[in-house]
Amino acid sequence: MTQPPNEGLSSTAVLDLWEQGVNRHPIDRALLLLQHACPEETFESLCDWSVGARDARLLALRRDTFGDRIESYAECPDCHNGLEFDLSCEELLASAVNSGPGWRVVEQGGRSWELRGPTSRDLVAAAAATDLAAARRLILSRCVRGAGRPVDEAGWTDEVQQVLTVGLNEVDPLAEILIDLSCQVCGRQWQSLFDVVGFLWHEIQTRSRRLLQEVDLLARTYGWTEREILRLGEQRRSLYVGMALS
């Protein structure tokens, strides 16, 4: 899923988005960032984007703002050895062959269903579910329909649910990014879920805190306004910060 390079978030945009999103639910934060990245789209239409399409756009926003390389960390589930690993936004985007919006047919054991990728609206509905299994079932019930006839959810065995879940991941590959990891100490191999929205939000939060500290320092040292300081380029601001601290 290629995403052409765009301008990343400016310092002012980072702070504005952080302030607007800090008390929101992660689903709403994702939509807030998406709306900023896609000003030509209406909010209603962005709610209908599949989660994979949403996360592809947010990965591109991450690449354009903070760079392509993502340094990540996981702990071995067996021996708890720490593991540092790198991801690339480009590679993640390239790995996902999206079938585009709409319904796709999946067949199993002589039966067939039509599937579509879950959207932010489906996530909101699932967030009200009492547990993970109920949430998963709710997503399936919204994103799966019988080919030419109504879906009989009562007949869904665990096996059918498994097939449908795999099918959903194929329809919308970036909706769930699983990273293959292996422990160098005990040899355990496992998959770790990479949460694009959570990761990007954490970076926005960290960058905002640093920006506010820099504004505080430079305003006190030079008497400049927040606006003036945020309009300085990254390089120039950090040189002034160095001088103010020396």
Ligand SMILES: [Zn+2]
């Ligand atoms: Zn281990």
